[in-house]
Amino acid sequence: MNRSFMKQSFLKYVAVAGLCIVWAVVLSHCGKEKPSVTMLAPNFTLRSLNGEEITLSDFKGKTVLLDFWATWCGPCREAIPHLIQLYNAYKDKGFVVVGMSLDKGDIKNVRHFVTSMDIPYPIVIATDDVARSYAVTGLPTTFFIDKEGQIRQKIVGFNSTIAREMTDRVAELTSEKP
Secondary structure (H helix, E strand, O other): HHHHHHHHHHHHHHHHHHHHHHHHHHOOOOOOOOOOOOOOOOOOOEEEEEOOOOEEEOOOEEEEEEEOOOOOHHHHHHHHHHHHHHHHHHHHEEEEEEEEEOOOOOOOOHHHHHHHHOOOOOEEEOOOHHHHHOOOOOOOOEEEOOOOEEEEEEEEOOOOEEEEEEEEHHHHHHHHOO
């Protein structure tokens, strides 16, 4: 083989491998967006699927997880069983989960999905204004709100690493004294 050709092939291989490594590092940090400082969670009042009025400020003194999701979102669907486990494990310790559906149109699909997943926590249909006030740019987006109503963490996406991080964060926040 031509030596020049082999050198070019090797350089292409090194360049591609280098790009793959860079992308792996960059992508491993995607979906983990944390606010640099805590901020008061924007208040809202929305109706749950069962007609209950849900007002965020009513949960002061509790740890709240807001989960912005949609029925058509694959990672959202993967996250819900984990959220159900968290809710069941920590609800007696002042932990609240509110599912913030961003589905549009007929809510029958949302009701059917919630029933099929046996979701025990309240689900509301989030308005565009509420999603904007929380700067939701991707799904799922999860907010951890402490007992004082401060946003302590925002996570975009879901995978096994994020699931462990969620569990750790809920354990930490529920154990804090108000």
